[in-house]
Amino acid sequence: MRATDGDAMYESGVAAVMEERQRLINLAYRLLGSLADAEDVVQETYARWYAMTDAQRDEIEVPAAWLTKVAGRVCLTLLGSARARRETYVGEWLPEPLPEPTEWITGGAAGGGMDPADRITLDESISMAFLVVFESMTPAERVAFVLHDVFRYPFAEVATIVGRTPAACRQLASSARRRIRESRVEADPSAGHAAVVRDFKAAWDAKNIGALIGLLDPNAIWVADGGGKALTILDPIIGGEQIAHAYLRLATVAPDYTLLERTVNGLPGLVVQQNGRAVTVFAFHVVGERINRIWTVRNPDKLRPWTTR
Numbered sequence: 277m278r279a280t281d282g283d284a285m286y287e288s289g290v291a292a293v294m295e296e297r298q299r300l301i302n303l304a305y306r307l308l309g310s311l312a313d314a315e316d317v318v319q320e321t322y323a324r325w326y327a328m329t330d331a332q333r334d335e336i337e338v339p340a341a342w343l344t345k346v347a348g349r350v351c352l353t354l355l356g357s358a359r360a361r362r363e364t365y366v367g368e369w370l371p372e373p374l375p376e377p378t379e380w381i382t383g384g385a386a387g388g389g390m391d392p393a394d395r396i397t398l399d400e401s402i403s404m405a406f407l408v409v410f411e412s413m414t415p416a417e418r419v420a421f422v423l424h425d426v427f428r429y430p431f432a433e434v435a436t437i438v439g440r441t442p443a444a445c446r447q448l449a450s451s452a453r454r455r456i457r458e459s460r461v462e463a464d465p466s467a468g469h470a471a472v473v474r475d476f477k478a479a480w481d482a483k484n485i486g487a488l489i490g491l492l493d494p495n496a497i498w499v500a501d502g503g504g505k506a507l508t509i510l511d512p513i514i515g516g517e518q519i520a521h522a523y524l525r526l527a528t529v530a531p532d533y534t535l536l537e538r539t540v541n542g543l544p545g546l547v548v549q550q551n552g553r554a555v556t557v558f559a560f561h562v563v564g565e566r567i568n569r570i571w572t573v574r575n576p577d578k579l580r581p582w583t584t585r
Contacts, residue, residue: 293325296340300347302397306422307351308358309371309407311396311581317354321347341433348419348437355415366504368512370571371407372578373557376539401426404541404559404571408499409459413452420445421452460563469562470544476560476567477535477546485524492516493568503575506555519570547582554582 297318304314321343325333336342362369374396400406401422410418416438423429423437424445431442431449438445472491479487496516502508513519531550538547540559548556557579561569573579 293322293339293343296343297322298397299340300343303344303422303427304347304351305374305396306401306407306410306426307348307418308354309410310578311372311374312577313354317347317350320350344429345433345437348423352415352419352438355418359415366502367508367510368499368501369411369503370499370501370573370578371404371411373404373545373559373571373573373582374402374541375582376542399426399542402541403543403561405459405561405569406456407541408571409456412455412459414448416440417448417452417455420448424449425453468565469560472562472565472567473544473546473560474537477537480523480527481535483524483527485520488520488523489517491565491567492519493563493566496566496568496570498522498570498572500572501575501578503577505576506574508572508574516566554579557582 300318300321301314304317305311308314308317324346325339325343333339396402410422413421419438420431420434420440423434424431431445434445434449435442438448440448476488476491478484479491494516495514496519498509498513498519500508502510509522513522533555534549536547536549538545538557540547540557543559545560546558547554548558555574555576557573559571559573560567
């Protein structure tokens with residue numbers, strides 16, 4: 277039976293709204309640093325959309341703008357409550373690392389079919405270094421910066437989400453940029469990033485303490501996140517030599533494992549597998565030819581996209 281014009285228009289409208297899902301996932305992940313939370317935010321946003329009557333939805337001139345506003349506000353609320361939750365978090369809290377989906381085709385991404393990470397567009401703002409700096413921002417700073425500087429929303433639109441004036445949102449974004457400059461993560465990753473990470477892996481496999489120390493900045497910092505669910509360091513370790521010795525101890529006492537080169541949040545990283553399962557993900561920040569930041573995620577709740585079958 278031939279569809280009516282009304283049916284066709286409805287289906288077209290639904291398709292247009294659902295096409296916004298990828299953009300909303302990209303936005304929510306950058307704001308929250310958690311793929312699971314980003315999925316929940318988008319689900320909540322669509323639930324609110326479909327909770328309205330047809331007449332109410334028809335009054336919305338730009339559905340994409342409405343969806344963005346709702347998702348942004350939900351994220352803003354979650355960011356505020358997250359600060360309180362993280363006061364009771366065991367050890368350091370790190371953003372959830374993202375795999376490069378194409379690297380998992382042969383192994384099979386978790387859950388089969390399209391992995392949620394497929395819907396994340398990778399760029400500099402998705403690197404672990406940037407996401408960690410985002411955590412130092414106030415919720416309003418983070419939302420203003422991501423919406424304006426990353427997604428190019430005008431401050432007039434950002435203001436409707438943050439609940440501030442456009443001028444205030446401009447100041448929030450400026451403050452966020454200053455935090456990024458001070459963190460020294462704004463520079464493009466070194467062209468030798470992959471080579472440095474590969475050399476680090478080789479030195480770790482060979483248990484070569486001298487090579488490890490040579491690859492680490494003397495003031496390097498190692499931060500790990502086990503969430504109280506996996507054994508790891510609770511406090512950051514500062515100093516290249518101290519980090520190298522800690523890694524050598526891990527290589528010596530750890531049970532059988534496989535250390536693999538993998539893309540982590542768009543940059544070369546390392547993954548530890550045991551029995552075919554990812555148990556640790558390492559992200560690096562390289563300056564020149566040395567590593568000055570290492571972020572290690574072992575909390576199994578944050579490694580679900582990395583699990584292979």
